[in-house]
Amino acid sequence: MTMLFGEAVASRAVPVPSRLDAFLSVTEFDRPTLVIDTxxxxxxxxxxxxxxxxxxxxxxxxxxxxxxxxxxxxxxxxxxxxxxxxxxxxxxxxxxxxxxxxxxxxxxxxxxxxxxxxxxxxxxxxxxxxxxxxxxxxxxxxxxxxxxxxxxxxxxxxxxxxxxxxxxxxxxxxxxxxxxxxxxxxxxxxxxxxxxxxxxxxxxxxxxxxxxxxxxxxxxxxxxxxxxxxxxxxxxxxxxxxxxxxxxxxxxxxxxxxxxxxxxxxxxxxxxAESGVIVCEVLLVAHKSARDAHRWVFLDIGRFSGLAETEGEAIRYQFETPHDGLPAGPCILAGPSCDSADVLYEKRPMALPLALSAGDRVLIRNTGAYTSSYSSIGFNGFPPLDVVAI
Known part of the structure; x- marks a missing residue:
């Protein structure tokens, strides 16, 4: 996934700086974690x-x-x-x-x-x-x-x-x-x-x-x-x-x-915002019926544990998965809590790889702003968003 830079209006994408990616590549996380590159x-x-x-x-x-x-x-x-x-x-x-x-x-x-x-x-x-x-x-x-x-x-x-x-x-x-x-x-x-x-x-x-x-x-x-x-x-x-x-x-x-x-x-x-990446995990990929046009993809992070700004789908976060580049299709993206409002993107479904499955690690780019500060303290027993700064 990418960030835009340039002298005026940015027109090309460049990789997130390697220091952050290098840290992510060698670090295991057992819960949703925001990693900030200072x-x-x-x-x-x-x-x-x-x-x-x-x-x-x-x-x-x-x-x-x-x-x-x-x-x-x-x-x-x-x-x-x-x-x-x-x-x-x-x-x-x-x-x-x-x-x-x-x-x-x-x-x-x-x-x-x-x-x-x-x-x-x-x-x-x-x-x-x-x-x-x-x-x-x-x-x-x-x-x-x-x-x-x-x-x-x-x-x-x-x-x-x-x-x-x-x-x-x-x-x-x-x-x-x-x-x-x-x-x-x-x-x-x-x-x-x-x-x-x-x-x-x-x-x-x-x-x-x-x-x-x-x-x-x-x-x-x-x-x-x-x-x-x-x-x-x-x-x-x-x-x-x-x-x-x-x-x-x-x-x-x-x-x-x-x-x-x-x-x-x-x-x-x-x-x-662009200094941060949230590391999370897919918990479930499922359909609600045989007629359901879209998959439901459930992450272990949702609106109550850091992604509150998906309210109204105003902020469209950038997702990176292990299967990027393979065939993709629209999905409804949701969080893990037992609250029906904990849906991130439904009006405009998110295009994610069809190969995505439970246990896959997902990176959410450009999440350094208004994620940890919006994270609830244990709603439904889910822990608040961890923060690691490098």
Whole structure:
């Protein structure tokens, strides 16, 4: 299976770096395991940082909180976007400086805000007046940015209305933050997960820029623009190479926002997804009836043990089997649990070799993001996803 790279839009496939494959070839696994190559993380960080230029790269810890990944990124000078006290504690315990961490979740426990403030973190997100009240009470004088809701997105997986507020509320929240003694420094937004080409950001940036300029016209001296995540990974459809992608996004940002004092970006998936491979096993291949057009292939990993992003079949993982190159046919792919929702691909069946059978080892490529962090703790007695970093 392959990943796409190139100077602009990738048009050819190259093998996953040999260090990872060499490790897989000599290692036995007795349960589903995610193997992360931290060298690939470092390479992707360097490429994105070159493309982002002067923008600060805040790794979205939720994408993969493996200690080895966080430690490697700290060594490279990365900043971090944390969604919880646990993620803040993780970063600090490995040597991250508090000034490099933003508390980016707009839904925070008051005691966790107080903890972050005591730890030296000064930058917080909000999208509601009561959240600003909590921040003012527990982190007096903190810098805050207001998260905007995105109505226009070309992402494969647009985000819901759970986060962000509209233009009028955003302007009111800037005023409220100032009245509470906070420092309202700017806005944030998220273009949507897996926005495959940088050009797909244009409509969202147009929408966000109108609010930005309205706030400035209203007298707010904004200094921070947080463009969030959305940086893509390869799941079968062409994507731009990371450096070219990030540079393209920054050109679009500059054209609409001008010379912003500080820009933040929060790659998660685009930074770690292609560094990881899940090793799993086929448990059963079967038909439901003599008339069944498709085989059912059951793996020992499913939606509750790491593959939650198959929800809606939005993310199409890349599978490698011992029988690749032999005749293949469509199959419905499912996990091992006793839950009828534990089906990975059914609306668009996955083409896998007809020779596939129970006991075969299967590699799921580009699974370094949102797998271990989504893995449940023992649903149906199945163990959570193991993680090995090299």
């Amino acid at each position: 060298d690939i993380v470092a390479e992707r960080y360097a490429a994105l940082k070159r493309g982002l230029g002067r923008a600060d790269l805040h790794y979205a810890v939720k994408a993969n909180p493996a200690r080895e990944v966080i430690a490697r990124l700290i060594g490279l000078g990365s900043h971090f976007d944390a969604a919880s006290r646990g993620e803040i504690e993780l970063c600090l315990s490995l040597g991250a400086r508090p000034e490099t961490i933003s508390f980016g979740n707009t839904i925070k426990r008051a005691s966790d805000i107080a903890f972050a403030h005591r730890a030296g973190i000064t930058l917080f997100a909000a999208d509601a007046d009561v959240e600003l009240d909590k921040i003012a009470a527990n982190a007096p004088g903190a810098r805050v940015y207001i998260r905007l809701i995105v109505e226009t997105s070309q992402a494969d997986w647009p985000l819901s209305r759970k986060f962000g507020c509209d233009r009028d509320m955003a302007l009111n929240l800037l005023n409220r933050a100032r009245a509470l003694g906070l420092d309202p420094v700017g806005f944030s937004f998220h273009v949507g997960s897996q926005t495959r080409q940088s050009a797909m950001w244009a409509a969202t940036l147009d929408e966000m820029a109108r609010i930005w300029h309205a706030a400035r016209a209203a007298g707010h001296d904004l200094s921070l623009l947080n463009i969030g995540g959305g940086f893509p990974a390869f799941y079968g459809e062409p994507i731009e190479a990371p450096e070219a992608y990030a540079a393209g996004v920054m050109r679009l940002v500059r054209a609409r926002f001008g010379d912003v004092a500080r820009i933040m970006a929060e790659p998660g998936r685009g930074l770690v």
